[in-house]
Amino acid sequence: MPARARALPWREDLPASLVVFLVALPLCVGVAVASGVPAELGLVTGIVGGVVVGLLPGSSLQVSGPAAGLTVLVLEAVREHGLHALGALVLATGVLQLAMGLLRLGRWFRAMSAAVVHGMLAGIGLILIFGQLYAMAGRPAPGTGLGKIAGLPALLADAATGRAAASPVLLGVATLLVLLLWRYLPARVRVVPAPLVAVGLASAVTAITALPVARIRVEGLFEVVRLPDAASFAALAGIGGAGTVLAFTLIASAETLFSAAAVDRMHHGPRTDYDRELTSQGVGNAICGLLGALPMTAVIVRSAANVQAGARTKASRTLHGVWLLLFAALLPAVIGLIPVAALAAVLVHAGAKLVPVRRLGALWREHRGEAVVLTATAGAIIATNLFEGVLAGVGLAVVKSAWQTSHLHIGVEEPGGPAGGPLRVRLTGQATFLRLPRLLDALERLPADRAVELDWSGLRHLDHACTVALVSWAAQHRARSTGTLEVEPPLPTAV
Template sequence: MFKYIKNDLPASIVVFFVALPLCLGIALASGAPLFSGLIAGIVGGIMVGALSGSQIGVSGPAAGLAAIVLAAIATLGYENFLVAVVLGGAIQLLFGILRLGIIGYYFPSSVIKGMLTGIGIIIILKQIPHFFGYDPDPEGDFAFFQVDGKNTFSEILETVNNISPGATLIALIGLGILLLWSNVLSKKGKFFQLVQGPLVAVVIGILFYVFTKNNETLAISADHLVNVPVPEDASSFLAQFSFPNFAAITNPAVWLTAFTIALVASLETLLCVEATDKLDPEKRVTPTNRELLAQGTGNIVSGLIGGIPITQVIVRSSANIQSGGKTKASAIIHGFFLLISVMLIPRLLNMIPLSVLAAILFIVGYKLAKPKLFKTMYQLGWKQFLPFITTVLVIVFKDLLWGIGIGLAVGIAVILIKSYQNSHFLHIEGEDVDDGKIKMTLAEEVTFFNKGAILKELDKLPENSYLELDVTKTRYLDNDIIEILEDFSTKAKNKNINIKLISERGIVENPPSYIEFFKLRPKTSV
């Protein structure tokens, strides 16, 4: 696990600085004690990170559950709500035992990309007020319409009249450091690769706060700093933990909340796993049933000691990947950083300006929602672009779960239209022979519904084998399947698997790019 510690340690520092305000903000948005968000972040990093099969996924409290948690706490009370968290974790364990993790494979990649892009846009929009030193709402409030009657854009417009000079200046300095570090200095030597730009930006932010706190113009107000609870001694630290009231276990409302948490948390985790695997440069495949078992265990522990629910989270996971994280060590170490920091240096953490963290999240959001992706999805045709843009818009103007649901509905409608035109389904032939050859034949129409089956077959191929992939009969090949083949080509090289692609245009050995190959196909056939 520590083979790539030179990559994982700097990545864990970045994830720590991204996770810290989100843990606090999501707890605040959920109506829970601030310390409960930190508990969820610590358990998600250390325990779930250790048990998970994902090498680069990071777990913690998620904004997608904030509305559910807020309503449940108001209805049940916090100690009774913790019983629902524990039961929700147990239900997730049951989901994993029943092998329901495959559900995530039945979401088209256009919806997954739309989810990532929508989250990236929301991150940027929600951080604009923090960037300029205006903090009327909690970090992690990802809904468009807010509880105070305002919305994302009205909050940004109000920022114009409430700009804090000091917070804005250090945010611009921090953003400049991040861009300089990633585009120039990171290529100059190992030192600049080991010491990451976000860490430098945060240190500069703390120094700026210290040296300007007596300056009337540039001083940063306390409400624009990280706010970690500061225990006076060991007993006051332990007093921050809460424990479930198991006398409420017979309450039907507790069980309803538990099932809702388990269902939404599992779905959000599986979608994040799918998205994270797509971002992974090494194209590793996370075992989804094991992930449900890890998340269930994490939620049981989090609920037992006073934490809010946990899921795998795309913001932290993408920050981990973009910062060079290679293995689960980065997620685990970031959890220990959270634990150590809240115990030993809470006062130092409370000197970090939120505007500097906003600058870090700007970069994360931009990498998730690059303008080039919109052009790429549009060029793939309306069958890919329509579910993609629908998911993006609904996530931005409504919320995450609505966006995923409506995007999936649009994707299914598109597939039903195509299925009406051609009703064939996936057909796979597997023929093992003595010389190690395996033959796979695709039918006339292959859609994202077939993604799980194809991925499973390809993942089972042994090392040093020879795959004949016959697409001569295929008339419609979904972009999701092409992406699976593209991702598998990387894994095939690592496992020394040779691939012979057989099509109407001829035979190609180990195609360098499946995307380019199928982009050139005639409209009537592959």
């Protein structure tokens, strides 16, 4: 009976692993191409994410591999430092994640503002969409986010009037339509993942009709794997390289742990150990770095497919890595049949999923400040770059939080006595420098010919700036006013 109980999960894990493999295959290749690296490097990262990270502790059902959320940053890193330096950057990322996991810092990522994370993903998704629209039209994309946006009207006009090559445009649009309409088909048809069907159909049509479109360049798995050499690590010495490693680490770790929280809500099995999961991701990225591959993170699309396919244990995600390895080793030429325009359409569809349109509407109605942070983060990423945009979002989130928590109530009471009776001023809440202008305005409006009783005992916090302002105002009021001033509790004499 125990042996039967142990064997039962394989009945669910084996078919689930095939589903995840079919979902991961086109995405691994597409993310690599969009990142400006050989397609096989995306498969290498997917293989490591399955065969290595799939066996390690942390989360039991979420799946790791190359992610669309890191595409923009990898593309910038390859342009700035070269493909030869990518391995060193990813290796350093893995070591940093490993150290953070061992220091038990994984749980702190749960404190990151959700608006910043969703704004980060929205910015990445929009840049991904804008860039891949050019690939769907068979044209190179501008290097900056603002450049991509500025060139879109001319690109769309060329596609509509026929000045752009018709074959890649039509192929990309058809692929996108398959992706959008697939979910409306019967459930028995939707057993096969939409990305695989869309890319497979596009590849078949291209091969049969000999369409004049660009296809994925195939170099071979062993040809693209390169161990980092001494020259590769030179990129780590500069500020740009160090910033790239930090951005890789923060974004990959945040996306992994937010994905873990989402996956935990989808099943009733063991919960994720965040510190162990961060350590496992560090091991995986260190190995990817040694192989010169893309950085990895846990990916919510593949993880959700794993859970929805009925996976029970780690075996499903590990086996999906085995299937990727067998495919890359035995059928690499198949990758060369895939049209670039079809993969671009898959990534446009994936990028659209990163833009939380529905969440933004709900936030605007219920938490308008969070919606502003989300939108500002996405806009900053498009206008600058990923790292600076995220820093801007975090800074704005901190300012918003400080403003909201620094609530100060100023009550001025005139208890039913004669007009010449004392005014009672009560301060409650938190008096910080953010509320200093309002506090001083209220105090300076008090008439100079009235007695004043200032009660600040209801303040939960009084920072140094407000303390100095109260002491200074009290001294000036006593010097200029004909009425008395009583302060309870007494203000400090020296500040």
